């Protein structure tokens with residue numbers, strides 16, 4: 001039997017994640033949802049993005065919107081601080097970072113029923129002092145550095161990003177996608193909101209380039225060149241794939257995963273004699 005764990009789900013060549021920061025841009029979020037929905041209806045490709053949520057920014061009306069988007073499967077969420085003004089770095093007192101890390105987790109759990117697994121440091125300027133604190137509460141941290149992530153070499157508390165900006169052209173977005181397809185990487189795009197206006201604010205992306213980028217991604221996803229996935233899906237998949245091994249016993253195959261059984265439940269794609277199977281951590285299948 002010839003068996004291996006695929007680098008990405010469904011043996012895709014690369015992976016791409018949208019993370020929308022802050023959680024407070026209601027109208028823009030509804031637009032992204034409409035775009036994702038249209039793509040799903042037309043191509044069968046379902047995008048799931050991640051909302052990095054700043055607890056203090058989520059009004060009851062926004063909470064309602066997010067709950068709807070989470071339940072429809074177009075978004076999930078990660079933590080993005082209590083009040084957005086904390087820097088996870090050497091200059092911040094450790095107790096302040098501990099307080100923010102634990103309270104953000106608690107409050108988001110209260111709001112949505114499940115605790116966030118991943119943190120996304122606000123403001124972009126975190127360092128190893130902050131990452132060490134986050135390690136006590138989360139399984140990964142998205143940082144603000146401009147970098148394509150390569151499986152097997154990822155620093156899990158310093159996940160690299162590609163930042164959306166209003167002055168970027170469609171070609172800049174699509175060439176980032178071409179780049180991950182070429183090198184088998186995982187790109188995490190940081191977005192704030194998408195806009196139909198010409199003035200920039202907090203690195204917005206124009207509505208038009210976003211639509212073009214999504215169309216391009218859907219095409220590449222359709223031919224299995226890109227897995228478009230949320231931050232949670234990618235981190236779970238890649239961390240499990242890093243640590244898991246395949247155990248073969250006669251016609252039985254087990255995906256042995258040493259990671260926390262409560263958290264790491266995401267199925268991995270295993271290629272067995274040229275065929276693909278989705279197998280959950282510690283699940284045994286009979287061939």
Ligand SMILES: [Zn+2]
Pocket residue numbers: 021022080084122123
């Ligand atoms: Zn932010």
